Amino acid sequence: MKRIAFLMVAVATLAGVVAFTAPASGHADEEASPIYGVKIPAGYRDWKLIAVDHLLVADKVDQLRAQLGNDIAIKAFKEGKVPFPDGSIIAAIHWTRVPSEDNNKVLAGPFPGALSFVVGSPVNVQFMVKDSKKYAATGGWGFADFKDGKPGDKALHETCFACHTPAKDRDYVFTRYAP
Ligand code: HEC
Numbered sequence: 329m330k331r332i333a334f335l336m337v338a339v340a341t342l343a344g345v346v347a348f349t350a351p352a353s354g355h356a357d358e359e360a361s362p363i364y365g366v367k368i369p370a371g372y373r374d375w376k377l378i379a380v381d382h383l384l385v386a387d388k389v390d391q392l393r394a395q396l397g398n399d400i401a402i403k404a405f406k407e408g409k410v411p412f413p414d415g416s417i418i419a420a421i422h423w424t425r426v427p428s429e430d431n432n433k434v435l436a437g438p439f440p441g442a443l444s445f446v447v448g449s450p451v452n453v454q455f456m457v458k459d460s461k462k463y464a465a466t467g468g469w470g471f472a473d474f475k476d477g478k479p480g481d482k483a484l485h486e487t488c489f490a491c492h493t494p495a496k497d498r499d500y501v502f503t504r505y506a507p
Contacts, residue, residue: 361472379506424448
């Protein structure tokens, strides 16, 4: 009996240790983006919608894109305040754009010739994380690009900030809050 009690304590202790060392985000083994060290923020897929857009580069890119923000970013977007406060995170999810035959069939009756497009497969997800001290050299933003959960290389991350500088007046953010 004594031995069983000891075993139970040992197991419980071990379980406690495992639970304690397990990361809160569940992303312990995940890699961070080069240069900025940004990991995929936990729960970002449930953040609120900022806007959507469509990117078309003939024969190369045809994507539907959505921008989501954490609570700090959403508040700043709604108030139209720049710079964004520290802790703001913007996520940009990119998918292929594909025609929907199902939708087209339904729409063809009332809207002959209607073409409905929907989200296809995920392409990548990008993040901008505001930390005015840590990322002072890049407008206060840390950048990250992930494909299948893996960050892109250093060369890719060297392109982010430079290309966002035309939006300097809006704190390097292009997307406007969709009403
Ligand atoms: C060639 C220029 C260019 C490069 C390079 C670039 N971006 Fe952007 N980025 C844009 C433009 C334009 C938009 C808005 C339109 C859109 O959604 O594509 C945007 C939008 C974003 C957004 C949504 C917030 C916003 O500013 O509208 C995020 C997040 C983002 N980019 C992250 C990144 C990351 C991370 C990298 C580097 C891996 C990167 N970008 C590289 C031009 C660029």
